[in-house]
Amino acid sequence: MTTQQLQEQIQTKKSFLCIGLDVDLNKIPEHLLATEDPIFEFNKAIIDATHDLCVSYKPNTAFYEAYGITGWKSLEKTINYINEKYPEIFTIADAKRGDIGNTSSMYARAFFKDLNFDSVTVAPYMGKDSVEPFLAFEDKHTIMLALTSNEGAFDFQTQNVDGKELYKVVLETSKTWKNSQNLMYVVGATKAEYFTEIRKIVPDSFLLVPGVGAQGGSLAEVCKYGMNENVGLLINSSRGIIYASNGTDFAEKARTEAMKLQQEMAEIIK
Amino acid sequence: MTTQQLQEQIQTKKSFLCIGLDVDLNKIPEHLLATEDPIFEFNKAIIDATHDLCVSYKPNTAFYEAYGITGWKSLEKTINYINEKYPEIFTIADAKRGDIGNTSSMYARAFFKDLNFDSVTVAPYMGKDSVEPFLAFEDKHTIMLALTSNEGAFDFQTQNVDGKELYKVVLETSKTWKNSQNLMYVVGATKAEYFTEIRKIVPDSFLLVPGVGAQGGSLAEVCKYGMNENVGLLINSSRGIIYASNGTDFAEKARTEAMKLQQEMAEIIK
Numbered sequence: 001m002t003t004q005q006l007q008e009q010i011q012t013k014k015s016f017l018c019i020g021l022d023v024d025l026n027k028i029p030e031h032l033l034a035t036e037d038p039i040f041e042f043n044k045a046i047i048d049a050t051h052d053l054c055v056s057y058k059p060n061t062a063f064y065e066a067y068g069i070t071g072w073k074s075l076e077k078t079i080n081y082i083n084e085k086y087p088e089i090f091t092i093a094d095a096k097r098g099d100i101g102n103t104s105s106m107y108a109r110a111f112f113k114d115l116n117f118d119s120v121t122v123a124p125y126m127g128k129d130s131v132e133p134f135l136a137f138e139d140k141h142t143i144m145l146a147l148t149s150n151e152g153a154f155d156f157q158t159q160n161v162d163g164k165e166l167y168k169v170v171l172e173t174s175k176t177w178k179n180s181q182n183l184m185y186v187v188g189a190t191k192a193e194y195f196t197e198i199r200k201i202v203p204d205s206f207l208l209v210p211g212v213g214a215q216g217g218s219l220a221e222v223c224k225y226g227m228n229e230n231v232g233l234l235i236n237s238s239r240g241i242i243y244a245s246n247g248t249d250f251a252e253k254a255r256t257e258a259m260k261l262q263q264e265m266a267e268i269i270k
Numbered sequence: 271m272t273t274q275q276l277q278e279q280i281q282t283k284k285s286f287l288c289i290g291l292d293v294d295l296n297k298i299p300e301h302l303l304a305t306e307d308p309i310f311e312f313n314k315a316i317i318d319a320t321h322d323l324c325v326s327y328k329p330n331t332a333f334y335e336a337y338g339i340t341g342w343k344s345l346e347k348t349i350n351y352i353n354e355k356y357p358e359i360f361t362i363a364d365a366k367r368g369d370i371g372n373t374s375s376m377y378a379r380a381f382f383k384d385l386n387f388d389s390v391t392v393a394p395y396m397g398k399d400s401v402e403p404f405l406a407f408e409d410k411h412t413i414m415l416a417l418t419s420n421e422g423a424f425d426f427q428t429q430n431v432d433g434k435e436l437y438k439v440v441l442e443t444s445k446t447w448k449n450s451q452n453l454m455y456v457v458g459a460t461k462a463e464y465f466t467e468i469r470k471i472v473p474d475s476f477l478l479v480p481g482v483g484a485q486g487g488s489l490a491e492v493c494k495y496g497m498n499e500n501v502g503l504l505i506n507s508s509r510g511i512i513y514a515s516n517g518t519d520f521a522e523k524a525r526t527e528a529m530k531l532q533q534e535m536a537e538i539i540k
Contacts, residue, residue: 166431
């Protein structure tokens with residue numbers, strides 16, 4: 001998917017909502033556990049109930065790997081379902097990968113070709129040659145961690161590197177890499193006041209923003225400081241939407257929560 | 271596996287060799303491609319031919335994920351084979367994972383419980399709460415990236431943070447985390463001169479050292495600066511051993527290459 005197609009979808013749906021499909025079998029409605037593939041059935045119901053309110057789905061691979069091969073099958077079925085039924089959706093494999101060059105190429109192949117995701121999240125610690133193999137894929141997007149939503153972000157990301165915080169060095173350096181136009185960045189909503197500085201470095205890039213809802217970030221604050229003229233934001237909510245109810249009405253309640261966010265977004269876009 | 275058991279194995283085998291099982295279907299002997307599970311058959315032959323010369327096997331998950339569910343099945347069969355037939359071997363899932371706390375817990379579960387690896391590699395960028403969920407597992411080990419073997423290591427890892435290189439800050443900070451006794455660190459062999467400084471910070475920790483062989487690092491140099499009184503090193507070689515031949519003699523040739531390294535190591539331990 002091209003960036004322009006994503007932007008058009010945002011305008012059409014008046015939404016820049018990304019729904020995180022982080023499925024924990026301990027949290028999903030009990031009646032689904034009797035089905036052959038509870039994770040997929042849960043995702044399918046959530047997707048059918050919310051696809052017109054969001055522009056993106058983001059399964060976090062950890063939640064699938066934790067169930068071994070069964071989990072990977074559920075992941076594969078989920079991405080195939082989205083790609084076939086709702087091809088306009090921007091899909092994100094939240095995998096936070098990164099390795100030496102020839103190994104990162106294998107990860108890129110796994111997520112971009114084998115699973116056919118539109119994008120994958122990567123970690124920056126290993127530098128240029130760990131990220132460029134992802135950037136080499138045309139019409140695919142690489143979403144690099146910049147400033148994350150967790151407490152541990154303050155351990156290294158905000159450390160002072162020659163007068164500048166590390167995450168800023170990461171942002172600036174990444175702009176010099178080959179095919180850097182395919183980069184997007186993860187910036188946590190829990191750190192809204194940082195968006196002004198970040199927009200000075202990457203004014204045009206899309207930012208994937210976790211941390212709204214369960215982690216305490218505010219949508220209005222993020223938009224105030226982080227939005228650009230093309231919106232340029234994908235706001236992720238996972239638990240707040242998908243676990244809105246653990247009864248048989250879970251999909252309906254997920255839709256209600258997604259709609260609240262979408263309506264807030266429609267107001268902001270206007 | 272406890273650290274002491276690993277140390278005993280090193281003394282018994284007079285080896286601190288780790289063999290990287292990074293299987294690329296384009297590089298393995300053609301006759302294996304006709305078997306039902308070429309990746310597993312390749313690994314099994316390599317393992318049977320080298321298990322007495324090495325103390326550890328390290329499959330890099332990228333090479334398995336690239337083949338989707340088929341690849342994950344091969345990974346599962348490989349780790350099960352090692353655990354059943356050679357339980358003395360220290361197994362490493364080279365996965366370079368890391369995410370917010372509840373998500374890292376899912377990764378820890380995937381590699382420590384579901385697949386039953388002895389250890390997993392993790393990336394430090396997201397800080398304390400992204401690593402501690404791994405450290406919580408007793409008799410399991412978390413191998414954190416410190417200074418990697420690739421060129422991109424110089425992009426961020428060696429940046430000056432208030433007068434000190436970032437990788438040193440990473441090493442020092444990690445020592446303050448809960449259950450930090452379960453930490454080991456990745457330090458690339460291509461940067462042998464750095465080991466002296468690293469040993470000042472983590473004198474007792476095991477260091478997993480990639481980059482000997484194909485990437486150009488020297489075993490003698492690494493040992494000179496990096497070894498401690500318990501050896502404290504796991505030297506990884508992947509391509510130099512497993513692709514020593516792509517004929518029907520691949521396992522035999524892999525043994526020859528592994529033995530060269532093991533004999534060099536036996537001399538050094540003496």
